[in-house]
Amino acid sequence: MSLVQTITDDMKTAMKARDKDTLSVIRMIKAALMNEKVKVNHELSDEEAQTVIAREYKQRKESIEEFKKGNRDDLVKGTEAELKIVGKYMPQQLSKEEIEKIVADTIASVGASSTSDFGKVMGAVMPKVKGKADGKLVNQAVKSQLS
Template structure:
């Protein structure tokens, strides 16, 4: 079953259960997917849908950080609940150890030796971990292993 179909089915389930919080988040995801579908002018495949979900997840994660910095615990709590719903549609995230292993393999493959090769390493690593790891974590792993 495609990711878009799964989201549609979960929306129906949330409607029947009268779960307003979950339904609201799923509707936001559905709207983002529809906007992307109109933008690319064809039905989204799972990879494209996953990119949209990852973008929505990242936006909520950044909002959560900002709300915490601004001492807005009420908004932070709501955003945390939204993140839990969006997380269900994200692929399993890589652990820090897995990221570091991929970075180490890529560094040896590319032949990077110092921080001047940072861009080359990041360019080779990011396609491997796309959607499975946060770019900030990958960035930190590459910096620590190149320095």
Template structure:
């Protein structure tokens, strides 16, 4: 069953259960997927759907940070609840230790020695962790290991 089909089934389940919060988040995901489908003019593969859901996840993470800066605890809580729902459709994310190990292996593989090799290392690491690691964590790991 494709990711889009899973989301559709979950939407039906949320409707039957009258779970308004889950339903609204799933509808938002479904709308984003439909917009992407129209944009690319073909049915989305699971990888393309994962990319769309990843963008939605990232937007919510950034929103939480902004709401926290603005002391809007009510919005922080509701957005964090949305994040928990969106996370169900993402692959399991790598831990910080796993990211650091991948970065260390990549640094030795490309022969990076200083912070001037940052771009070379990031270029080699990101394809390996696409969709399963937060870019900010990867960036921090590369910077800390190259300095």
């Protein structure tokens, strides 16, 4: 079953269960998916849908950080609940060790030797870990292995 279909089914389940919080988050996800569909002018593949969901997940994570900086605990709790629901649709995230292994393999394959090759390595690594790893973690792993 496609990711978009799974989200639609979960929306129906949330409607039947009268789960307003879950329903509102799923509707936001559906709206983001529809906006992307209109933007690319074709039905979204699972990979494209996953990219949209990863974007939604990242936005909520960043919002939580900002709310914590602003001492807005009331908003942190609500956004964390949303993050948990969006996280259900994210693929299994890679561990730090897995990311470091992928980075090491990529450095060896592109022949990178110094920090000046950072962009080349990041360009090769990111497609491999798309949606499965946070860009900040990948960035840190590349910097630590090139220095």
